[in-house]
Amino acid sequence: MKDTNIDQFIKKTIRFDIQKQDTYPMSFDGDFIKLDAMESPYELPNHVMAEIANSIKKISLNRYPVSSGKPIEELKSAIRESFEIPDEAEMIFGNGSDELISLIIQSCCSPGDFIISPWPSFIYFEIAAKIHHTVLVKVSLQQDLQIDLLAMLKAIREFKPKVIFLALPNNPTGGLWSRDTVIEILNQAPGLVVLDEAYQAFTKQTWMQDIMQFDNVLILRTLSKIGFAGLRFGYLTGPAQWLEQINKVRPPYNMSTLTQTVLSTVLNHRSFINVHISAILNARNWLISSLRRLSGLYIFPTYGNFVLVRFSQEINADEIYIFLRKKNILVRNFSKYHPLLDNCLRISVGTSEDNALFIKVLEEIMLNLTN
Numbered sequence: 001m002k003d004t005n006i007d008q009f010i011k012k013t014i015r016f017d018i019q020k021q022d023t024y025p026m027s028f029d030g031d032f033i034k035l036d037a038m039e040s041p042y043e044l045p046n047h048v049m050a051e052i053a054n055s056i057k058k059i060s061l062n063r064y065p066v067s068s069g070k071p072i073e074e075l076k077s078a079i080r081e082s083f084e085i086p087d088e089a090e091m092i093f094g095n096g097s098d099e100l101i102s103l104i105i106q107s108c109c110s111p112g113d114f115i116i117s118p119w120p121s122f123i124y125f126e127i128a129a130k131i132h133h134t135v136l137v138k139v140s141l142q143q144d145l146q147i148d149l150l151a152m153l154k155a156i157r158e159f160k161p162k163v164i165f166l167a168l169p170n171n172p173t174g175g176l177w178s179r180d181t182v183i184e185i186l187n188q189a190p191g192l193v194v195l196d197e198a199y200q201a202f203t204k205q206t207w208m209q210d211i212m213q214f215d216n217v218l219i220l221r222t223l224s225k226i227g228f229a230g231l232r233f234g235y236l237t238g239p240a241q242w243l244e245q246i247n248k249v250r251p252p253y254n255m256s257t258l259t260q261t262v263l264s265t266v267l268n269h270r271s272f273i274n275v276h277i278s279a280i281l282n283a284r285n286w287l288i289s290s291l292r293r294l295s296g297l298y299i300f301p302t303y304g305n306f307v308l309v310r311f312s313q314e315i316n317a318d319e320i321y322i323f324l325r326k327k328n329i330l331v332r333n334f335s336k337y338h339p340l341l342d343n344c345l346r347i348s349v350g351t352s353e354d355n356a357l358f359i360k361v362l363e364e365i366m367l368n369l370t371n
């Protein structure tokens, strides 16, 4: 009885488009070998965990987090140094870069405004656009999953987007757009262009050193893919005037005292971060060369800590996905997500052991399927 009442209230109260919307596809719980969410497979070193434990002992959880002044300036300097951000670039912090994506749209777009992104790309661009009543114009990638520059420029002329999101490298395809292509887009954009460098650490190519040369470009980064997905921390950087505006819609105290404390401790002991990134890059090379030795699949070029694989027609990617899951290996199934990703699975790079097990199981499945 009570439930039907709740349902009635919800039906007439919650936005109709939200009622119809799917929930964000979160990763499965369980004891899986997780090759599905581009997390770093490496835990923090023990001595860093010990420092974190120590630093947390000193915080005052009864107080609101510090949100300006010396501690925040110190955190900014540590981030600047750690991630080579130019001195002139200002930054704001988000509870993950997902939050910053949402704040960018909120501060730039009124209902009905247009946003453009090449597509398929990061799924949260679409979710955030919908939540804020804006329209994401998805400009299809080419068949080879490269960006279609002419189609992008045409869409820019036609829709005059408030915001353009470019994920560099792109998720879930792994591709990276050339400098000339990005420059063309920047030159034609009538509004803001956000370069989402979530996977920058795995390519070394970055727009960060050029950021202050443009009037309408911001760079978005996250720590999630380099070892801190659980921390929920991202930053948006670029000219102060832009960030001052976007900062107005940021919820007060969106970065907890815990996050601030852990982050500054981690950055004080940051040498392990690059060690882990190098290990992931080595593991990626091994994974790619092992996949190349299998027949019946195509590996798209990747600049991230993941590989998009397309299986040939005789092989059903859904079956592979389910079989892997039965063997406790979790990858991400994109085979029905978009026609351009037909029969594709995305595999995040794990530890050498995880990757070796994945290849072994995949080999078995493919043998079974083709026999």
Ligand SMILES: *Cc1c(COP(=O)(O)O)cnc(C)c1O
Residues within 6 Å of the ligand: 095, 096, 097, 098, 099, 122, 167, 170, 171, 196, 198, 221, 222, 223, 224, 229, 233, 234
């Ligand atoms: C994972 C990802 C993010 C989100 O990162 P969080 O900081 O964990 O919210 C942003 N952009 C792209 C392209 C991603 O793949």
